[in-house]
Amino acid sequence: MFFEFVITTEAKRTQANPKNTIIQLKPGTVHQIDAIFPGGCAALMHFQVYNQLFQIFPSNPDASFASDNEKISWGDAFELDQPPYQLKVVTWNDDDLYPHSLRLRFAMVAEPIPEPPTIILSHKIDLTQLEQALQEI
16 A cells, blocks of 8 residues: 655744644554755654654654655655554644645555464364264264
8 A cells, every 4th residue: 555645834823823734544463754955955854753652753752854855755664553553743843935735645455364263172182082072973
């Protein structure tokens, strides 16, 4: 699965008063994230990604991604296995004049289908006795 979101944040939106955008995904494992900053952002547009109350990207608390004319990509294995399958993207824009946009892409694999349970017999069974017992029924 592949998801793409464009988030535009108006000028003068500070870190103290950020924009919160909820993005809807599907159950599964996020294995690739791309953040594309177009030219002109001048590293004034910042973002962080949260899973409920916890910041997950970047990994170090209170850090943010900010860049200009760059694509930042990283692999991960973040499981999104609890409804509502949403992440919160927190953005702010230190520019005094212009809004800036950010493009986020999430590549995911669906949750694997669980394998049927394996039956393990704890003692040996005499198949001859089993066949005789089944014939008597």
